[in-house]
Amino acid sequence: MANAAKKITLSPSRDIPFNKLVLSQANVRRIKAGVSVEELAEDIARRGLLQSLNVRPMLDAEGNETGLFEIPAGGRRYRALELLARKKRLAKTAPVPCVVREAGTDIPAEEDSLVENVQRMALHPLDQFRAFLALRETGLSEEEIAARFFVSVNVVKQRLRLVAVSETLLAVYAEDGMTLEQLMAFTVSNDHARQEQVWEAIQHSWSKEPYQIRRMLTQNTVHASDRRVRFVTVAAYEEAGGTVVRDLFQDDDGGWIEDVPLLDRLVTDKLKAEAESVALEGWTWIEVAIDFPYGHTHGLRALTGTPVDLTDEERTTCEALREEYDRLEADYAEADDLPDAVDARFGEIETALEAFEERPMCYDPAEIARAGTFISIRHDGRLSVDRGYVRPEDEAPEGDDDTNGDPDGETESEPDSAAQPTVIGADGESRSQDDEDDAIKPLPDRLVAELTAHRTLALRDAVAIHPHVALTALLHTLVRGTFRHAASPGCLEASVRHVFFPVQADDLKDSSSAKAIAERHDAWTADLPAEDDTLWDWIDKLDEASRMALLAHCVSFGVNALYEKTNPYGAGPTAQGVRQRIHDADRLARAVSLDMVEAGWRATVDTYLGRVTKARILEAVREAKGDADAQTIDHLKKTEMAERAAQLLDGTGWLPEPLRPPEPPMAAVEDGEAQSAADGGETAMGDPDPIGDDEPVIDAAPALAAS
Template identity: 45%
Template sequence: MTAKTEIAEAAVQDRAVIDIPLSKLKKSPRNARRTPHTEAAVEALAASIAAKGLLQAPVVEPELDGDGQPTGSYLVTIGEGRRLALLLRAKRKEIRKTEPVRCVVDLSNDPHEISLDENVTRSDMHPADQFEAFRRLAEERGLGAEEIGARFGVSAHVVRQRLRLGAVCPELIQVYRDGGLTLDQLMAFAVTEDHARQRQVLEALSWNKSPHLIRRMMTEAHVPAADRRAVFVGAEAYAEAGGVVVRDLFTEDGGGWFEDAALLDRLATGKLGALAAEVREREGWKWAEASIDYPHAHGLRRVYPRPVERSAEDRARAEVLTQEYDALVSEWDAVEELPPEIEARFKEIDAALEAFSQAAQAYEPDEVARGGVFVLLGQDGVPRIERGFVRPEDEPAPEPGREPECEPDGEAGVTEGDGGEAAEQAADEDGEPDGLTPLSERLVLELTAYRTVGLRDALAQDPNTALAAVVHVLALRAFYQPYDQPSCLEIKATSAYLDGHAPGVGDSPAGRRIAERHAAWAGRLPREAGDLWAWVGGLSGSDLLDLLAHCASLSIDAVRSPMNRRPGAWAHADALAEAVKLDMTTTWTPTAASYLGRVTKARIAEAVAEAVSEDAAQRISDLKKPDMAQAAEGLLAGTGWLPPLLRTDRPEPQSPASTSEAAFSVAAE
């Protein structure tokens, strides 16, 4: 039967079903849908047709020429998406270009009206029904995410998302159907598949049902994958031990959450313990203990390694290696990619010089025999070994007729370690006050703790100012009333513990420089306290000032605590920061964790406006707070922006000689 005959027969009937070659189907100019179908939608239709066939026949009308005669082609009134999907399959050689397509020829209705009617009067499936239907495909028919995705033209990740939503507890699905939850809120609940926890969080919610709060409540008992314990143990070892890693399929979860905190602690402690045993066996210490957090020596005395006199042969060998290294650097400095043999030689020389440097200092054998080691877990998840601690019972007995002048002490107040794991939670997005509200007391404590460690580091590198600061505080103690002591230096051989205010501050760049400086000085001091006076008397003027600067810097306490208000000390900390030209950008950077996620959106916008531009602040102002904080972190990176609490004003000098220089001149005279 010819096409014209089919059309003639169809004209007799108002509606007829016939097979039409795909190549004879054309887009109708009277189709009410003007917006083109997306590539994703056409892909999905093509996948569906490939898996299940054409479930609904397109509605067409004959194409007529200028004289009103049939051309043999047909205009698709309803089903343009299906036509495009079939053409895509033909392009991929899955079907022929002349593949017969079962169509309905409609001659009784206005093509434009029925096209409009199809798109207006239909009702979309509720998303909850879709989620549950996908789950039934997986459970009842055993289809995997990849297979389901292939049958519906969507990615396997999208299928997994829908399966996770379909697995939410029935009570939540019903609340979502009834309009009590948005899709974003339902996705936040679906971060885990724990129905009991989902119900608990739903019951605990009040007026604030922000997705950010829900997600935080759902995972508050879990450990983020960025946690130092998780980084140290690793997801693979944790999973092998039976642990479950929870992953959020709807956001960038940073690797997910480790569900079993107790298991993670056991694995981390066990791994640290094995490392401690290895260090003890290899180095010969009397004891070695593993600890996730720094134990602050438990009041133990600490000893440090001493310089070792190297043989002339060793020194000559090191000199030869250094000269070879310098020559290679000069020869290959302009080359971007080194030859393999040259790169290997660089590594060999580096390793040899590093070994020589490490062997330049050593503990006394009796100290190793009495002392021990703490193996700790740094904030970055890398283990750290702290050596040379001596317990009271292991202290050498005093010589006959000589009593010890003092009990064994700690480390002269040096601040080290990791601190606790308690992290301050970010402020909730909903319900926060508008405007530039005051910073929280907790954040003020943390920021000023960072400023204190920065001041300590900077003052230690400015001996002249350190001398002036010490003279200042000594004069206060000698000539003024006890209640009028406006200085942030505490010359009492004490050092405030900063990790309690800002966990991890001891692992900051300034904190590590302080610890390294302290260890270097400890290695030079005589072992016996009775020998210290004579030793100090033999120091050069520059060494004496450097040691004074270090000791003075350890006593700085510029933390702004509401329980210990010291406005005079805080003002002096500002003046001291100006004197040492404190640059906090070398110690602290604004991130979502350190600042941006813990202040109001107005504060975030203020920071971006100051560091970048008002336009940049405006562009991110409509984002949700967690997203705004992350966006601001990227914008502020490399700008050197600091909150006012961490800034240092640097006025122009009033005279060629600064106050510290004048003080040094007087001292020298």
């Protein structure tokens, strides 16, 4: 007969007077963590002691029980009871529920203390969320729940925010199908269907980062840092009934604006109101847009105004602010860190002084009557009012005086100074989804035009810092037009006419080439004299290096390397003309060693990858990283594929065909071989390595053109 298993005997429980309990030195908890003793005491006072103390009888030297009990496990609870007893909120003889271990046990007291703390299982965040939710449904506020459990209000809000997550995703989290960070990322949207759609799209992907989940859920929203939001303010948007999606689990910089049409309407209304106010100044026209493209003032004459003088009161205030600024700067010159109040005051003074420096300008009323204004929003959300631009058609006819009199002495009617401002909406051009076919199709015409616009701007910048090449290009164009009567001017307009970009990407004006050109242009503008007669003498007296640099800068504005779609019916550029332009642009790019990677162009979702087919995306990754990396994304949907491809291409220097450095034409190689043979060298057929003859001929070409 089999022996019966020995039954387990549990330690008995009993109530022991509080004054018979002593904290054991065997308690392993030494470092304070979690809820404080004071908070635990308040919880015991409200709810009572929910967990018994683990105690052992204390023995004297002979091994007899003394009537006292030591506590190896439950020290924090004992400290909380001790605090209540000191405050006379608990009687010293109050019975305390205890589990009593036998005195002769062979299990050390330290083990009891360690096991009780180590084997304690923390509450699952989902269980905590459901418990908080149940308490809120009883009528408790978030502050009351936080107070009862000694946690911050933000912790309660974060846990309750999980109610915004689909039950399907909560079930996935409960089964450890996703991390808590991933689950929290889904709370930025209340759309359960969209949450499940995003999870379906990424659950089998190797990349399921929380930032990616947030980005996919907020792709149809506008971030609060957007210039439009800062212009109308989040408060005004919410007052108009708009909702803001916020992320309680990390700093979201103000969240995301969910109702984009409402935001656009508020922006339009506010800009229109600002335009109507500016129109009262008497301007003939006002153009309004959220942002104007690069070069929007080209061809317009800018009025020269005079700043409005400061009043005596403003001048006194300005001087006082400067003195205060200098005094604070001297007082804290040796300080490593500024006090918060002082740092804030520095900011206030700088803002006030900046307002004094940005004085409004006064213009001639006769000029105002024929000029206009551009109203837009700055990058920081402030209103931008750019006054005083005259269109060519609004210029006064030659011979007219300021009274607008005609030869017969009659006075012409003044232009309508209260013209209705024109509100320019956002670009309404639709961008259809590209084909998902696997075949590699030609790049869209608009994309090629945008890419070559980037190349044209970078080429201008490069030509401007290569005066020798600029002069050679100018002479080359002039010779073709004068002696050969070439029908196509090539890529350089001989009249050095500023070529405006009819098609351009949104980031063009922020490119490094655009900034370099603007800085160089502003520097020359500051040096140029105002009078035309003086300008001639000034240019005539320039040293040779300055003349060449100025020439190169002016020549660069005529560079036109744009691709344009040709019209088979004859309107617009011809196919031959565009081919000749691109051919000339390639030669110019080789001469200045143009590198679009150094010029700052990068393949991103917006600039390229989101605009082409999946086959093009895979081709780009394959060329830059190889087949293995291309295979890691070939199963993704197009949006995810483009985003992942942008990460893979970052730093590789990959460029699409229209932006790649042009290859030297074969004719140049053949001409070099023929020249070598004419000079007595071996022919290409007899030379085992004809490539070596290439470089001397190419290097000599610029010298021949300049001689």
